[in-house]
Amino acid sequence: MRRFILATATLGLLAGPVLAQTTVVTTTEPKSEGEQAAGTLAGAGTGAVAGALVGGPVGAVVGGVAGMAIGGAASAPDDVRQYVVANPTQPVVVEGEITQGSVIPGTVTLVPVPSNPDYEYFYTSNNQPVIVSKADRKVIYYAQ
Numbered sequence: 001m002r003r004f005i006l007a008t009a010t011l012g013l014l015a016g017p018v019l020a021q022t023t024v025v026t027t028t029e030p031k032s033e034g035e036q037a038a039g040t041l042a043g044a045g046t047g048a049v050a051g052a053l054v055g056g057p058v059g060a061v062v063g064g065v066a067g068m069a070i071g072g073a074a075s076a077p078d079d080v081r082q083y084v085v086a087n088p089t090q091p092v093v094v095e096g097e098i099t100q101g102s103v104i105p106g107t108v109t110l111v112p113v114p115s116n117p118d119y120e121y122f123y124t125s126n127n128q129p130v131i132v133s134k135a136d137r138k139v140i141y142y143a144q
Helices: 002-020 031-073 078-086
Strands: 121-123 128-134 139-141
Touching: 078 128
Parallel strands: none
Antiparallel strands: 121 128, 128 139
16 A cells, blocks of 8 residues: 555656646748648647647657647648639539548649649639649648
């Protein structure tokens, strides 16, 4: 019993500094590959800290992976989004659910973004813009 109480007290003392740590990460939309990598690292770090607070070492691993996925999610640059919003197209009906990362069928006509040849876009039947990577037709941005 004495060992149990001593072990519990030791764990309590060791957990105190971990719980007292706070990490604040403020980022903007990544605009280059380097900035996107920084977003991935920031997301991984933030997720790891949050996971550690909730679930200890296992939570840190899970939180780090989840944070990396969220922090590294591709996002269209601000100038591309501004262009797409300022230049709507005729709405297109797409079968299935549109989510970030989903691939748009080749039957959907995409409109190029003149200022950035890496992106194309279209508007859904409910007049929401969808920005797509030209290289693989994956959804980069979808305003739902």
